[in-house]
Amino acid sequence: MSSVKPYTYFSLLYSHLMQSVDYKFWAKYLSEIHDTLGDKSDYALELAAGNCFVTKYLKSKFKKLIVSDISKEMLLLCEQRIDKVCCNMTNLPFSYKFDFIYSTFDSLNYLNTESKLSEFFENISGNLSENGFLTFDVSLKKNSVKHLKKLNREGKFKGIKYVQKSVFNDETNIHTNTLTITLKNGKTFTEIHNQKIYDFYYYFDVIHSKELYVAECFDAFTFNDATEKSDRVQFIVKRKN
Ligand SMILES: C[S@@+](CC[C@H](N)C(=O)[O-])C[C@H]1O[C@@H](n2cnc3c(N)ncnc32)[C@H](O)[C@@H]1O
Structure with missing residues (x-):
């Protein structure tokens, strides 16, 4: 038996393993978040997009959307006709700034050391426009x-x-x-x-230690404030200046 890097073969099973996930509903939630904070002229970036199951419902909401993921195998199974960039979200290769950056389904939990998570937040502000925002969900214990x-x-x-x-x-x-x-x-x-699975409050500490702040943190799929007892939480993060 050989070991291979994550998502080499898992990518082929992804649609099957995720068949119970309601991506349309998930996209509707993100769309509602975007409606309150952004508009149709926005340049958007999806991080850790995987097979792009959520992308298809969101791409018409923006002037331009780029999808990205660290796994080439996952992106190759993305059927959307859209610009795809294979990259690590802790070290984004873009020289321009986005108005809306998002990721879905626990993807930030894959940043599984404090240094990776810190590096991610350290770099992301450089890819956010002045009034841009980052929204992502994380899974709690x-x-x-x-x-x-x-x-x-x-x-x-x-x-x-x-x-x-x-x-x-x-x-x-x-x-x-x-x-x-x-x-x-x-x-x-x-x-x-x-x-x-980081502690709920740890995200606030690391985000605020960078050039960023938490504008909102919701119990996922709602607009109620999250707590450390939530299952999944949805962060909305902005640049300090
Ligand atoms: C649970 S899947 C979620 C995929 C997609 N967002 C969805 O909702 O179906 C996690 C994704 O994170 C990607 N990923 C993990 N670590 C990453 C990193 N450091 N940079 C970019 N993508 C990463 C994986 O390749 C995988 O596609």
């Missing part, structure tokens, strides 16, 4: 624990067999998903996905 049972699963999709093991480590706060994938030719690979 309650969410990790709640979904553990259903993330331990196995199945078959397009001839690929998979076994997913999901473990949350209470001491390190790392949520690990290990996928064992067997291809049609019998070859077996493992992919390990480590997500860090």
Whole structure:
């Protein structure tokens, strides 16, 4: 069995594993956030877009939208006719500034060390326009624990067999998903996905330590204030100046 980097084969299963996710509903929520803060002349950037399932519902909302992800394999399965850039969100390659930067579905939890998270916020202000904003969701501990049972699963999709093991480590706060994938030719690979479940207040500390501030933090999919007891929270972050 060989180990491969995350999303090499997982990308082929992504649409199957995420079939219960209502991306239209998720996009509607982001769209409502954008309606209150931005307008149709905005230049937008999607981070960690994956297969672009949310993108298709949002792209008409902006003057221009670029999607990005660290995984070429994920972006290659994005069916949208849109500009795609393969890059690490901690080190964005753009020389211009965006009015609306967003990401969905726990993607910032993939920044699984404090230094990666810090680097991300350190750099992002350089890619935000003066009145631009960044919005992203993160999963908190309650969410990790709640979904553990259903993330331990196995199945078959397009001839690929998979076994997913999901473990949350209470001491390190790392949520690990290990996928064992067997291809049609019998070859077996493992992919390990480590997500860090940071403390709710830690995000505020790191964001405010950079040239940024938290304008709002909602209990995800609502416009109510989030708390440390929320499952998932939606941040809206702006530049200090
Ligand atoms: C859970 S998936 C979410 C994908 C998509 N946003 C969605 O809602 O379906 C997480 C995504 O984060 C991407 N990712 C992980 N670390 C990244 C990084 N440092 N920079 C950019 N993308 C990253 C992965 O390649 C993957 O596509």
